[in-house]
Structures are given as C-alpha cells and as structure tokens.
Amino acid sequence: MDNLIFELKNVFFSYLERFPALSDVNLNIRPGEKLTVVGANGSGKSTLLHMLDGLIFPGRGTIKAFGADLKEGVFNDENFSKNFRRKVGLIFQNPDVQLFCPTAKEDIIFGPLQLGIEKEEIENRLEELTGVLNLKDLLDRPPHQLSVGEKRKVALASTLIIDPDVLILDEPTAGLDPLTTRHIINLLVQSNDSGKTIIISTHDLRLAEEISDIIYVFSPGKRIVKSGKPEEILSDGQLLRDNNLIHSYSHKHKNTTHIHPHLH
Amino acid sequence: MIKNNFIESSISGGLSFLKESVFSDDYASQKGFLQSLDPRIKTATLLLFVVQVLLTKQIVVLLCLYAVSLLLAFLSKIHLGFFLKRTWVFIPLFSLFIAFPAIFSIFTPGETLATLKIAGLELIVTRQGLSGAALFVTRVITSVSFVVLLSTTTKHFKLLKVLRIFGIPQVFVMTLGMCYRYIFLFVGIIENTYLAIKSRVGTKVHSKRGQRIVASNIASLYQRSYRLNEDVYQAMLSRGYNGEPLVLNNFKAGLRDWLWLLCVLTIFVTLTIA
Numbered sequence: 001m002d003n004l005i006f007e008l009k010n011v012f013f014s015y016l017e018r019f020p021a022l023s024d025v026n027l028n029i030r031p032g033e034k035l036t037v038v039g040a041n042g043s044g045k046s047t048l049l050h051m052l053d054g055l056i057f058p059g060r061g062t063i064k065a066f067g068a069d070l071k072e073g074v075f076n077d078e079n080f081s082k083n084f085r086r087k088v089g090l091i092f093q094n095p096d097v098q099l100f101c102p103t104a105k106e107d108i109i110f111g112p113l114q115l116g117i118e119k120e121e122i123e124n125r126l127e128e129l130t131g132v133l134n135l136k137d138l139l140d141r142p143p144h145q146l147s148v149g150e151k152r153k154v155a156l157a158s159t160l161i162i163d164p165d166v167l168i169l170d171e172p173t174a175g176l177d178p179l180t181t182r183h184i185i186n187l188l189v190q191s192n193d194s195g196k197t198i199i200i201s202t203h204d205l206r207l208a209e210e211i212s213d214i215i216y217v218f219s220p221g222k223r224i225v226k227s228g229k230p231e232e233i234l235s236d237g238q239l240l241r242d243n244n245l246i247h248s249y250s251h252k253h254k255n256t257t258h259i260h261p262h263l264h
Numbered sequence: 265m266i267k268n269n270f271i272e273s274s275i276s277g278g279l280s281f282l283k284e285s286v287f288s289d290d291y292a293s294q295k296g297f298l299q300s301l302d303p304r305i306k307t308a309t310l311l312l313f314v315v316q317v318l319l320t321k322q323i324v325v326l327l328c329l330y331a332v333s334l335l336l337a338f339l340s341k342i343h344l345g346f347f348l349k350r351t352w353v354f355i356p357l358f359s360l361f362i363a364f365p366a367i368f369s370i371f372t373p374g375e376t377l378a379t380l381k382i383a384g385l386e387l388i389v390t391r392q393g394l395s396g397a398a399l400f401v402t403r404v405i406t407s408v409s410f411v412v413l414l415s416t417t418t419k420h421f422k423l424l425k426v427l428r429i430f431g432i433p434q435v436f437v438m439t440l441g442m443c444y445r446y447i448f449l450f451v452g453i454i455e456n457t458y459l460a461i462k463s464r465v466g467t468k469v470h471s472k473r474g475q476r477i478v479a480s481n482i483a484s485l486y487q488r489s490y491r492l493n494e495d496v497y498q499a500m501l502s503r504g505y506n507g508e509p510l511v512l513n514n515f516k517a518g519l520r521d522w523l524w525l526l527c528v529l530t531i532f533v534t535l536t537i538a
Contacts, residue, residue: 055498078506085504092502096449097495102421102441106511111503113510122512142421144448162503 004064005029005166005197006052011061013047021047023223025061027216029199031165034192036208037201038233039218040244045201046093048218049168052199053090086115089164093171095151099143104135104154107143111162122161129157132187149180156184166197173207185211205245209234219243279451291416296340298417301524302517307426309528310414316532317406323395325535326402333409340417350416351409359404363397372396420444425513438509446492450485457481 006029013022022044029035029052037045050056051063054070063070065084075081089111092098101107108129112122130136133153143151152172159167167188173181188211192198202208208215208230215233219225219242226239233239240246292299298306313329320326337347366372372393380387415423424441428434461477 050498053502055501081506082504085502090502092495092499094495097492098499100442100445100496100499102424102445106421109512110500110505110509113512114504114506119512140419142448143445144452158503 003031005031005066007062007064008051008058009062011051011058011063013044013051013056013059017059020222022051022058023221025224027224029166029197031197032192032195034188034198034211034213035200036212036215036230037199037218038203038205038208038215038243038245039201040203040220043218043220043243044222045218046170049090049170049199049201052166052168053088054084055090082115085111086162087164088166088168089159089162090168091155091159091170091172093174095148095155096143098155098158099146099151101143103140103142104146105139107154108135108139108158108161111158115162117162125161125163129161133157149176152176152184153180156187160191164196166199167191168199170201171203172200173202173204181207203245205234205240217243217245279455289419291340291342291346292419294341296342296417298336298340298413300520302515302521303418303422303426304429304515305517305521305525306418307414307423307429309525310410312528312532313410314407316535317403317410319536320403321399323399323402326399326406330402330406330409333406333413336413337409340413342413342416347409347412347416350412351405355408356401356405360401363400366397366400367393369393425511425515428513434509434511435507438511442496446489446496449492450489453485453488454481457485 006027008025008027011022011025011027012020014020025044025048027048037048039045047056051058052065054065054075057063057070057072066087068074068080075084099107101110105126109122109126112125117125130139133156135153135157138146138150138154143154146154156172169188172184172188176184185207188198188200192211198211200207200211212230214227215230216224216227217233217239225243226233226236237246301309313332317326317329320329334344334347337344367389369376369388369390372390374390374392376388377391377394378389380389418426421441424437424444427437427440461481465477
C-alpha cells in the first residue's frame, strides 16, 4: 500500500444536513505532492480543505490522515491534536479570519505558542520568517492597519512558523498584485523543494499549471469530475468550460475579431 | 430627511471616534517619558495616583496631583489641547452638572457665600457646598487625567497584556483584544454598506423605508459577525488552540522604571500619612 498522508473514501458533507458541500469525494494525497483543487465558486473546494485540516468531518464516508481515522473525537486526545496541528497548516481564504490578535507579531507566534514550541525556537523562526517575507515593519501593527497583501503575508507567516509538513492554502493569491503573487508562488515552490506537501485551492489556472503535480477538478455538483496532470486537465477545454473555469471572450486586432478561451 | 442625517451623523461620529482612538496610538509610539516606562510599572504607578486622588480630601493636594498629570502629559509629548479635550469632555462635564446642585443650601446647608434670585426663587450658595462640589469635580478630572495618560501613552495590546498582572484570566484578555480587533473590521463593513445604500437610493429616503434599511443591515451585520465568530474559532483550532490561550510576555523593567516606582511610592506614602 502507498504511503499516504490523506485518504478520502466516498466522502459526503453537508452544512446543517441540508446544503450539500461535498459529494462522493475520493482522494489520495502522498508526501511531497503538489496538488491543486480547481472549481467554480461554491463547488466545495474550501470545505474539502477545512476537512483536510480536521476542522470539519464527513457526514458519510471516511477520511484518514497519516494512517489514522480522522473523526471529531480523536482531537480530544491532546497528543494527537498537537501532533496533527504541527504537521498540517491551513491558510484561510479570508486573512481577516486568521488574524485575530492585537498585532501581527502576536498572530504569527500564536500557533507555535499553543503547540508548546520552545520560546527561543519561536524567536528564531520569527526572525527568519521576518527576513524571508519582509515583515519587519508590520510586526507591531494591528491587523486593521494592514493592506490585503500584507494581511495575506502575515497569515502565511502565522502558518509557516509552525513549519508543518503539509501546507494547505485556500485561494492564496486571490486579490493580490502580480509581485506579491509571484513572491508567494516562489515561496510555495521552495517549501515543496524542501519536502513539504502543498495543497491549494484556486480559480487561477495559471497558478495551477505552474505549481501542480496533479489537479483535481470540482464540478458545481460538489464532486470531483476529473483528476490528472496539469497538461492533461488544462488542455481539455470542454471540461474547463463545463465547470465554469474558462469562458470565451473576444477582442480586436486592427479590424479582425479574435475569440479566445479566457483562463480565470 | 432629518432621520437620515441622524443616521449619517451617528455612523460618521462613531467612525471618527474609532479613528481617533487609532490616532491616539500615535502618542503611544512617541518617545516620551511615560512611553519609555515598562507598561506594568506605568500602569501600577498611574493607578496608585488614582487611588491617592480618591483618598485625598484636600483640594490643594488634588490640584497638585492634577498639575503632576499635566506635567506628565508634557513630558510624554502629548499635545495639551488634545489632552485637555480628552480629559474634560464628557465625564468631568457630566460630573460638573451632577455636582452643581450641591453648591446650594437646599442640598448642603452651611455658611452663606452668595444669594441668587432666579424667577423669584432665592438660592443660597454655601461655602461647604461650593468646596464639596469643587472637591468632587477636581477629583473626577484628576482621576480621568491619569487614566487618559495611561491609555494614551500605552499601545492597547500592551495594556491588554498588563491586565494579566492583575490576575485577569488570559482568555478574558484575549477576548477583549479580539473585540477591539474586529470592531475595526465591522466599522469598515458598516461604512461600505452605508455608502453602497447611499449610492443606490440617494440621500432622500422616507423615514419608514430608512428604518427598514437600517434594521435589515443590523440583522445582516449580526449574521456576518456570527459567521466570522465560527470562522475565527476554526482558525484558532487550526493553529493548536485548545481552550487555554498562551501568549508571550516580554516586558523588561529597567533602573528608570524602578526609580519611578520608588518616587511614586514615596509620594503615595507621604500623602497618605500626612
């Protein structure tokens, strides 16, 4: 049997037992993989990521993490909980959710403090991340005084400082300027080179193409309709159109009208 | 129309108050005397001053303590106009209105100082009444001045950390910090919602329709805050929170802090014995 980090079998999930969010999801994730989940708004991508982070649990089906069944009860075991939280880090789509402390610095060090990492080690990691992400001027500022890009960098730092083996990112480049986007992509590639597993949800097919070993496509019906290598998925125009990931748009060069598929 | 203006002025008033509290963070960043002190010692000493103000019964001593607060404001590079506005508005003025009737013989009998005739009614101002009211108002303004000095010269997150030294549970301190943090988020939402409504319906709205719009927005804001509450809790769980928040306290007290503490303690003991 493969060495799997996550193994999802026939997973169903619904909010308030009325609104389906995931339907019959089967998924295997191996160590060191770069995996991207693409799909239109409301297709269940964020729900899947929250489930991988042990924040919500399947209504039906099973999810295994590092060989153990992931159920709500297992997080009552403090050792399991700490071990899992050290191994898996999630960066939320909305950085305002993740930045709940009075200053950026306190937000960044919140995770390692809860996980019992030595204070000296926390200071060292903070210093290193401050340099890598250029956070020096942001540390003492309250989150409401940060721009969207700065908030996203601080949110990223607040998870990276835990140094998890698996990095889960929900729309990491949404709303960011090209330079910050590039900086984040480079950082993710470097993290993967150092052995980390990267799981990303995005609408951005260019990001998916650049960063993925494997892409999973979610349909508006909240299920995985296809998975495969980026070149295989991204060359299937019909699949992308059917799942609201591209549309056609026209533009003019001199007097000739061109119609192209438009990647989101 | 008037009701709309009332809503607009309430929203802009609330926003400007909050923005002013951000502005006052600028004073906390200045390199003044109080800003240079360890927040724990600064809090303890300024609260000692407040206790002394409450124990003192002589107006001269109170005025001296008020002068000390003004001197501290000056040494901490706080603009005098800003400081006086912050300290005199609302609480002291309110206390002045409360204390005003006490100067008359109806409430405080005693030695007559002056007699006023208003609409055929004779009101006698007594010496005891006047000194009692003056003592009360001076006590209020001096106490408020020390508290404002503390809040103006200390960054709010340090102030929250200081609460821990008074034995306030960390979870309570953290909740306070989160309230402060998310108030700003919701202020932004309220501001944008109000602008969005204004851009679609203009400024002239029938009062009943205006009430409906405001009511539905209050409900919508409540729903958003409830949703945010769940999301934030998940974000906390995701980073290992298990009900007992841990924070890093890195305050360091130096020689200057201990000297200041000694100085304030000496003043406190001397005034208490005298």
